Amino acid sequence: MHLSDWTLEQLAEGLLPQAEHRDASLHVESCARCASVVDGYHALFAALAEMPRFAPSPGFSDAVIARTRLTPEPGPVALWLRQFMPKTRRGWAMLAAAVVAPALPILGAIAWLLTHPLLTPVSLWQWATAQGTAAWASTSVVAVRWAANTGVAGVLLGAYDAARAVPPEALTVLATLLAIAIPLSVWAIVRLVRTPMKNVTYAN
Amino acid sequence: MNLALIPATDHDLIALARTGSEKAYRELLDRYQRPVFSLVYRMVRDRELAEDLAQETFVKVFNHLDRFNPKYKFSSWIFKIASNLAIDRLRKREPDTVSLDGSRHASTPDEVEATRITVESKDENPEEFLEAKELGEEIERAIGLLRPEYRTAILLRHVEGRAYEEIAEVMGVPLGTVKTFIHRARAELRETLAHLRIET
Numbered sequence: 001m002h003l004s005d006w007t008l009e010q011l012a013e014g015l016l017p018q019a020e021h022r023d024a025s026l027h028v029e030s031c032a033r034c035a036s037v038v039d040g041y042h043a044l045f046a047a048l049a050e051m052p053r054f055a056p057s058p059g060f061s062d063a064v065i066a067r068t069r070l071t072p073e074p075g076p077v078a079l080w081l082r083q084f085m086p087k088t089r090r091g092w093a094m095l096a097a098a099v100v101a102p103a104l105p106i107l108g109a110i111a112w113l114l115t116h117p118l119l120t121p122v123s124l125w126q127w128a129t130a131q132g133t134a135a136w137a138s139t140s141v142v143a144v145r146w147a148a149n150t151g152v153a154g155v156l157l158g159a160y161d162a163a164r165a166v167p168p169e170a171l172t173v174l175a176t177l178l179a180i181a182i183p184l185s186v187w188a189i190v191r192l193v194r195t196p197m198k199n200v201t202y203a204n
Numbered sequence: 205m206n207l208a209l210i211p212a213t214d215h216d217l218i219a220l221a222r223t224g225s226e227k228a229y230r231e232l233l234d235r236y237q238r239p240v241f242s243l244v245y246r247m248v249r250d251r252e253l254a255e256d257l258a259q260e261t262f263v264k265v266f267n268h269l270d271r272f273n274p275k276y277k278f279s280s281w282i283f284k285i286a287s288n289l290a291i292d293r294l295r296k297r298e299p300d301t302v303s304l305d306g307s308r309h310a311s312t313p314d315e316v317e318a319t320r321i322t323v324e325s326k327d328e329n330p331e332e333f334l335e336a337k338e339l340g341e342e343i344e345r346a347i348g349l350l351r352p353e354y355r356t357a358i359l360l361r362h363v364e365g366r367a368y369e370e371i372a373e374v375m376g377v378p379l380g381t382v383k384t385f386i387h388r389a390r391a392e393l394r395e396t397l398a399h400l401r402i403e404t
């Protein structure tokens with residue numbers, strides 16, 4: 001009995017499991033009809049494998065690049081922030097309302113105060129600075145009392161003396177290190193926001 | 205990462221491209237423009253249209269790299285988009301006008317000649333080349349007679365050397381369907397080419 005066309009095709013393609021491959025090969029060796037089918041497949045595969053690949057016109061790559069957005073994708077922090085951003089116009093309107101609504105009564109109160117004959121911007125400013133100074137004074141009093149009662153004042157004064165004892169060269173070195181470290185950390189944060197991490201999976 | 209020194213994987217290049225590296229995009233283009241263009245060209249059999257569709261494929265892929273699922277091969281994804289675009293375009297055409305010899309948009313004999321799929325010389329021997337050219341053109345013609353689905357499957361298998369599993373991924377059909385497509389395509393090719401008596 002001859003082998004099926006499907007088996008012969010798989011044999012020619014080398015896709016038969018080992019045992020089946022051996023059995024089929026044995027049959028084909030002794031059967032001219034099956035051998036010619038396998039030969040036909042081999043010839044077809046060889047002819048198909050000879051088919052060349054074609055090249056597009058020379059300007060192809062440039063044309064594609066011209067239509068490609070080359071800006072980097074937002075980094076993970078920006079992506080994280082983005083999920084809180086409204087996606088629709090309605091969303092933006094609601095966000096705006098959420099921000100503006102609490103501000104409205106305050107703006108109303110300010111408007112009312114400004115229409116009051118005795119209240120001028122200058123008098124309001126004086127009142128506000130007076131309140132601020134008073135608050136600062138009372139805070140300072142509380143802080144000094146707390147420091148005195150807990151003995152922290154001694155520590156702070158000791159630290160101040162110690163700092164004065166540091167030679168100015170050391171302070172210069174410290175200042176230089178800070179001058180390098182601060183921009184470096186700012187740069188790192190910016191990179192983190194702008195560059196996607198390599199191993200983050202953005203599958204959908 | 206120096207692309208000239210390190211043979212980067214497709215996935216490396218994608219990661220780099222996503223940071224905005226034009227070099228990475230160009231490397232991906234170098235790797236895939238011929239395979240993608242050849243597939244699309246043999247599908248639509250019109251150079252100009254094939255060029256447009258291949259360009260569309262790359263632009264679509266490059267501008268949506270964030271949608272690439274690294275679980276899959278990049279080649280599967282780009283072939284999938286290319287073959288979908290080509291098959292969509294073929295469906296929009298009138299069914300019986302897929303031209304074998306050149307663009308059906310060609311109106312003069314010169315245009316027909318210019319848009320025909322021709323086989324270029326690969327070896328020095330002119331006699332052998334003529335024979336090979338004839339065979340090559342017969343095969344191109346026979347491929348053109350296949351249904352678009354059979355054509356995609358057979359081209360991915362034999363020109364691109366893709367595994368059956370990857371072809372199933374590209375075409376979005378079960379593995380068994382791919383096997384059937386390829387089996388039937390080969391049967392049709394053998395029948396069409398029977399008169400040629402191709403020998404190994």
Ligand SMILES: [Zn+2]
Nearest residue numbers: 002003031034
């Ligand atoms: Zn037999």
